[in-house]
Amino acid sequence: MEQDKNKQTQSRRDFCKNTALAAGGMLALPLDVTASANVLGSDTIKIALVGCGGRGTGAALQALSTKENVQLVAMADAFRDRLDSCYDILSKKFGGTEKIALKEEDKHVGFEAYKAAIDKADVVLLTTTPGFRPIHFEYAVNKDKHIFMEKPLATDAPGIRKVLAAAEIAKQKKLNVVVGLQRHYQKNYLACLEKVREGKMGQIVSGQVYWNSGGVWVKERQAAQTEMEYQMRNWYYFNWLCGDHIVEQHIHNIDVANWFIGEFPIHAQGMGGREVRTDKKYGEIFDHHFVEFTYPSGAVISSQCRHQKGCITNVSECLMGTKGKIYLDSQNKGIISGYDGSTIYEHQGAEDPNPYQTEHDELFASIKAGGVINDAEHAAKTTMTAILGRMATYSGQLITFEDALNKGRNLMPSEFSWDTQPKVLPDAEGNYRIPVPGVTQVLES
Numbered sequence: 001m002e003q004d005k006n007k008q009t010q011s012r013r014d015f016c017k018n019t020a021l022a023a024g025g026m027l028a029l030p031l032d033v034t035a036s037a038n039v040l041g042s043d044t045i046k047i048a049l050v051g052c053g054g055r056g057t058g059a060a061l062q063a064l065s066t067k068e069n070v071q072l073v074a075m076a077d078a079f080r081d082r083l084d085s086c087y088d089i090l091s092k093k094f095g096g097t098e099k100i101a102l103k104e105e106d107k108h109v110g111f112e113a114y115k116a117a118i119d120k121a122d123v124v125l126l127t128t129t130p131g132f133r134p135i136h137f138e139y140a141v142n143k144d145k146h147i148f149m150e151k152p153l154a155t156d157a158p159g160i161r162k163v164l165a166a167a168e169i170a171k172q173k174k175l176n177v178v179v180g181l182q183r184h185y186q187k188n189y190l191a192c193l194e195k196v197r198e199g200k201m202g203q204i205v206s207g208q209v210y211w212n213s214g215g216v217w218v219k220e221r222q223a224a225q226t227e228m229e230y231q232m233r234n235w236y237y238f239n240w241l242c243g244d245h246i247v248e249q250h251i252h253n254i255d256v257a258n259w260f261i262g263e264f265p266i267h268a269q270g271m272g273g274r275e276v277r278t279d280k281k282y283g284e285i286f287d288h289h290f291v292e293f294t295y296p297s298g299a300v301i302s303s304q305c306r307h308q309k310g311c312i313t314n315v316s317e318c319l320m321g322t323k324g325k326i327y328l329d330s331q332n333k334g335i336i337s338g339y340d341g342s343t344i345y346e347h348q349g350a351e352d353p354n355p356y357q358t359e360h361d362e363l364f365a366s367i368k369a370g371g372v373i374n375d376a377e378h379a380a381k382t383t384m385t386a387i388l389g390r391m392a393t394y395s396g397q398l399i400t401f402e403d404a405l406n407k408g409r410n411l412m413p414s415e416f417s418w419d420t421q422p423k424v425l426p427d428a429e430g431n432y433r434i435p436v437p438g439v440t441q442v443l444e445s
Contacts, residue, residue: 045070045367048121050114050136051128052077052086055150059125059180060090062357063148064099068364072100076108076117078128078232083107111416118143123367129232130248131155131241131412134162137376141166144173146367148360150180152251152383153376155243157408160384167376174372178363179379181255185362186355188334188347189256192326195345196260201336202322204261208302209253210314211245215307218281226418227425237283239390240411240422244285246272246393247386250305254389255382256317256328257293257301264381265293265301265388267400272393274434276308284424284432291389303389396437407443 047070049060056077064070072090077083087107094100108116114136118124126136126149134154140147147170154160170177183189196204219234235241242248258264270291277287291303304314316329324338332349366373388404413420426432 043069045364046073046120046122047071048074048076048117048124049086050076050117050124050126051132051150052079052083053127053129055180056125056127057086057089058356059127059148059150059360060086061093062360063123063125063364064090064094065357066361066364068368070123070364071098072102074106074108074117074120075102076113078109078111078113080109083109115139118145121145123148123364126150129235129241130243131159131235134159134166138162138166141170141173141175144175146176146363148178148180148363151255151379152243152247152386153179153380154383155240155247155387156411157384157387157405158410159412160380160387160405160408163380163383164377167374167380170376171374175374176363176366176372177374177376178359179375180356180359181252181375181379181382182355182359183252183256183330184259184375185358186330186332187352188332188349189328191347192328192334192336192345193260195336196321196326199323200344201319201324201326203297204299204319204321206300206302207257207317207319208304209250209257209317210304211250211253212304212306212312212314214309214311214313215245215277215287216249220281221430228413228416228418228420228422231283231422231424234281234283237281237285238422238424239284240413240424242285243387244289244390245307246286246289246291246303246305246390247383250289250303250389251383251386252330253305253315253317254293254301254303254386255379257303257319258382258385259378260317260319260326261295261297261299261301263295263297263299264385265295265401267398268293268385268388268392269398270303270389270392271396271437273437280426280429280431284434286393286435289389289393291392293385293389391442394435394437394440395442396440397442399442403443409442409444 045068047063049056052075075083118140123146124140130152133149137149153163216236221230231238268291272286272289274286287308288306293301319326324336324344326336328334332352334347336344338344384405388399388401391399391404413422424432
């Protein structure tokens with residue numbers, strides 16, 4: 001039995017490795033590191049922002065607030081109004097300084113706008129809706145750019161395979177890639193992880209991770225919008241753009257389990273549905289998910305995420321080990337306690353630095369020093385873990401990590417224009433097809 005488990009684990013590792021090497025044919029590309037040489041030879045690090053929504057605006061503010069000599073030289077977004085709004089916010093803070101050096105021709109709009117923006121920079125901030133991340137990441141790596149990119153890294157398995165391939169090339173090119181799973185740059189998580197690795201709580205055997213909240217914004221359909229524009233504006237509720245909230249939001253908590261256990265699941269099963277958030281304006285996604293992830297070591301993590309107003313809110317992680325348990329949350333708390341009630345370690349970090357800022361500080365410091373940070377492979381596999389969870393809840397089946405990665409369906413349109421029809425379309429009443437456990441197929445046959 002143990003031999004079979006080891007074979008399965010090794011098979012999955014080999015599969016992930018081979019996928020990263022083969023997908024996209026990227027290994028045929030020359031490993032040109034001129035971007036690093038240019039950055040190290042210049043006092044100014046040029047930045048391009050690709051994706052000018054709320055998170056993109058925040059990322060740009062944080063990048064421009066680092067102590068390095070950085071300069072925003074290009075912006076790109078599918079929508080001009082989002083670009084202009086972002087530019088106005090940045091200008092209010094940094095206008096009149098050398099940190100913003102944009103002319104009108106440096107503001108790029110449309111589906112292909114990312115290319116012109118990326119070409120002008122040393123470092124790119126990839127903060128569009130998640131479905132476009134694999135395309136933008138691959139292009140940036142091909143162009144030898146250092147990268148900050150937001151989570152999640154894709155919304156489907158083909159996207160993850162593309163990211164894994166590009167991550168391997170980025171590693172060979174010694175490009176810095178920081179991913180916005182900011183708990184990796186947060187003191188309470190880092191301090192507690194050190195204690196876990198010292199064996200203070202023994203081997204992790206189980207746990208619960210949560211992102212239960214009232215949900216997020218919604219964008220109403222406007223007159224004269226094409227279906228593509230409507231879905232792009234209301235992107236949170238369409239899987240090809242967002243991945244469902246288990247992928248877009250709950251990824252943070254799932255990631256903590258993967259990170260602290262030091263493994264990725266071998267399979268998942270779960271349940272979910274759409275009980276409260278049922279209106280057609282909520283697209284196709286569920287409003288709650290519950291998943292059990294099983295790991296090669298035998299650990300089992302229970303995962304909850306919910307978008308239902310008026311219910312208990314909980315965004316945290318609790319992991320159980322053979323010697324004790326650990327509680328973590330994004331409010332800088334971290335407590336390891338024994339089963340006898342004793343406190344093994346406690347972190348109260350009210351004055352800890354903002355991890356959103358820290359991840360940019362460390363990225364730009366590493367670039368300037370000629371170092372390498374590369375979060376991409378771990379973040380891609382954590383994104384795949386969240387996608388695996390969605391597959392399990394949508395289908396009602398037990399899905400293996402390997403099948404999910406190898407056979408997961410492609411959700412993306414074959415081309416991008418404002419007249420392109422996405423793969424998911426409304427019926428005559430404007431309603432979208434909702435996944436039905438026991439009926440919905442999530443794997444290619």
